[in-house]
Amino acid sequence: MADKRRKKDLTFLERIYIPEIIKGLLLTLKNMLKPKFTMQYPEEKFIPGGSYRGRPVLVQEENGEERCVACGLCSRVCPALAIEVQAAETQREKERYPEKFEINMIRCIFCGFCEEVCPEEAIVMSKDYELAFTSREDAIYGKDKLLVPVHQLKDRIEFLRSYK
């Protein structure tokens, strides 16, 4: 009975292998002649879209201030314990600001939780994926490296507003 045939029983044509082998060979030959997908990395760089989660950065307003209010939520939620925030006060309208904001890039796992939890949209994931350090100290990014002007982060912020 035909329907009793198990799936793994091969038909005679399949069992003499040769037609199947030729099929396989033709498939690889076809692929050999197709255009390649490889990107020549250092010369040719991958430019990710808004949904890409590169290294987390702090948003810097046009007037040079950071958006962050040092609430510490990101540091609390970070599953890898990568963020350290120390709050301080100023005389400005927005009183709190982070005196010290450090992300340990060796610990960060690019989960994006910090970005998700931030009430001020102050920490977002950037498109930067070229992260290489020569020592552990270099891997701790302070405010100098984390602050990125808001106009460079438009793609991500738009993405967040439309999908979050």
Add this chain to the structure above:
Amino acid sequence: MSIWETIIFSLIKILIIVHVMLITVSYLVYFERKISAWAQNRLGPNRVGWKGLLQPFADVLKLLLKEDIVPNQANKPIHTLAPLLALFVAFTTYAVIPFGPDLKIFGYTIPLVVADINVGILYVLALTSLGVYAITFAGWSSGSKYSLLGGIRSSAQMISYEISMGFSIGGVLLLSQSLRPEAIVASQSGWMWNAILQPIGFITFLVSAFAETNRLPFDLPEAEPELVGGFHTEYSSMKFAGFFLAEYANMIIASALIVTLYLGGWQFPYLETFGLPYGWYVAISVLTFLFKEALLLFFFIWVRWSLPRFRYDQLMNLGWKVMFPLSLLNIVWVAGLIMIFKI
């Protein structure tokens, strides 16, 4: 020719062949990587030198600089001997393969084969079976389970496939009535190629050649996913490179053998009727040989990147229940051809 002249010419031929083989082997590795890359829509090595052409030298340099590790449990003399044996077998087999017609130069007639011996095919079979020892020794002397399993698989596989290989050659010998490779080439003039006269024998020989060289789909002795690296798990540095070289040298020999036995050797069909000057005739013949060889090498690599590995029992089934009867059938077929057409 005096004995000294013979020795000098032989030495020159040996030097040329060894160097050509070494260079071919290194570029075979390069093309293996390139073709695998193309089959997977990648580019392959392209950084070292123009289009990555210096990659093989970089690879060898890297292997030379690695530490040579011998495991504590290993049997050291045999552990060292195994890669040397593999290389020895791989390079000496080439001696009897003719790669062109006689060269006439400065009044000498030089046959384009290192040793034109009348038991050439027997010599090849004997040496290739010696190749099993290299792998079995390597597996056994490493003192590691994976290596041992690889070695055992290799010997079982080679024994089962050598039988069908020998029987498929039987068909060729019936037609040429000689064990001399030169005579076998001569018996395939024009389009009387053995691959056309005895297609079954050609296929069984081709499959056994794949099994003999341990290439996919029969690379069970190595089988990275199950045996880590099989017989060469415990090898590093230049000893590992020895096995690597031997594998590719074996590929060259297997394809040279296929060309000689089944694809008309160095003969370009009906070239002698074109009335070319003799020098041109020799050059075109040698180029024809190299061209056929290159096509087969491409085929070897192409198959490797297309087919999955056989399971061990499937391999044995195929060897004993399919290949062996088929090669016998081929002998009957060839004998019938000779009876009917009196070739």
